[in-house]
Amino acid sequence: MHLILLRTALAGGLATAALTACGSAGGTSSDAAEGKITIVSTVAPITSIVANIAGDRARIEGVVPEGTNSHTFEPPPQVSRVMEDADIVFVNGLQLEEPTFELAEENAPDDATIVKLGDEVLPESDYLYDFSFPKEDGKPNPHLWTDPTYAIKYADVIKDTLVERDGQNAAYYEQNHETFVAKATALSDALKADQATIPAGKKQLLTYHDAYAYFAKTYGWEVIGAVQPSNFEDPQPKEIARIIDQVRERELPVIFGSEVFPSKVLEQIAKETGARYEDTLRDDDLPGEPGNPEHSWLGLMRYDYVTMINGLGGTTKALDALDVSDGAPDRATYPQ
Numbered sequence: 262m263h264l265i266l267l268r269t270a271l272a273g274g275l276a277t278a279a280l281t282a283c284g285s286a287g288g289t290s291s292d293a294a295e296g297k298i299t300i301v302s303t304v305a306p307i308t309s310i311v312a313n314i315a316g317d318r319a320r321i322e323g324v325v326p327e328g329t330n331s332h333t334f335e336p337p338p339q340v341s342r343v344m345e346d347a348d349i350v351f352v353n354g355l356q357l358e359e360p361t362f363e364l365a366e367e368n369a370p371d372d373a374t375i376v377k378l379g380d381e382v383l384p385e386s387d388y389l390y391d392f393s394f395p396k397e398d399g400k401p402n403p404h405l406w407t408d409p410t411y412a413i414k415y416a417d418v419i420k421d422t423l424v425e426r427d428g429q430n431a432a433y434y435e436q437n438h439e440t441f442v443a444k445a446t447a448l449s450d451a452l453k454a455d456q457a458t459i460p461a462g463k464k465q466l467l468t469y470h471d472a473y474a475y476f477a478k479t480y481g482w483e484v485i486g487a488v489q490p491s492n493f494e495d496p497q498p499k500e501i502a503r504i505i506d507q508v509r510e511r512e513l514p515v516i517f518g519s520e521v522f523p524s525k526v527l528e529q530i531a532k533e534t535g536a537r538y539e540d541t542l543r544d545d546d547l548p549g550e551p552g553n554p555e556h557s558w559l560g561l562m563r564y565d566y567v568t569m570i571n572g573l574g575g576t577t578k579a580l581d582a583l584d585v586s587d588g589a590p591d592r593a594t595y596p597q
């Protein structure tokens with residue numbers, strides 16, 4: 262209510278000056294003039310899910326550039342200006358983007374809604390601690406969005422938040438939500454169909470970046486290791502030797518690097534074990550460029566699943582045939 266009153270007051274002579282002052286990256290003053298709400302989000306896959314629900318009825322600003330290490334990302338000072346305009350801020354939470362969350366708390370208007378999606382959908386009893394996220398560090402594995410069942414839960418929270426903050430567009434958000442859930446469910450079904458073609462007992466992942474823990478639990482995969490240590494430095498030689506033994510013992514045909522974190526260590530492990538080094542998995546850098554149809558959460562996850570399944574000797578007929586285009590127009594800003 263407070264927000265609406267404020268906007269009405271601004272509709273007088275002050276509007277032009279106020280809008281010029283607020284005109285930060287990406288949005289246009291015409292968005293604000295149309296009364297569109299402003300949403301700030303963090304990593305690109307979350308921005309994409311938000312865009313699938315909010316469509317063209319909101320101004321959406323992603324603030325974590327694609328291809329950066331989102332786990333250690335420190336937002337530059339201009340992000341505080343973006344936060345000043347926010348009606349809603351969506352972060353992943355589970356301690357992934359603490360500096361950005363703190364910036365939101367300090368700079369977003371008092372009546373802004375700040376939502377930690379992961380904390381909303383995952384009870385503490387279901388937190389996973391593992392290779393790069395050991396329990397003694399106190400930070401759970403934050404990568405819920407690589408599992409479609411959790412991405413759908415994120416979409417539920419995003420829809421509810423939008424309906425609450427912008428009730429006049431409720432029917433639009435609900436329709437977009439329904440479309441997104443159908444698309445994410447189709448992705449999940451295609452994944453289940455195609456992963457059944459992997460030779461028995463071979464749904465095993467050795468990755469560099471530790472982004473598939475919840476996915477593995479839901480879909481019956483085994484993450485045998487994630488090479489990246491919790492401090493995001495290179496692993497110790499003793500640890501590398503242990504991983505080499507494990508790859509030989511399991512006769513892994515392929516080990517999975519990350520496009521965001523090129524690794525000489527994985528190259529070395531591949532050379533010594535004969536496993537193929539597939540270095541293009543990605544957890545928060547969407548394929549293609551903003552505006553391309555595959556530049557979406559759906560495109561990202563399809564890419565990863567196809568890469569994993571093909572690498573392990575399966576086929577991907579169902580995933581290849583999937584339509585990964587967005588269900589609603591994506592006008593979000595994705596910093597590169």
Ligand SMILES: [Zn+2]
Pocket residue numbers: 331332404470472544545
């Ligand atoms: Zn990550």
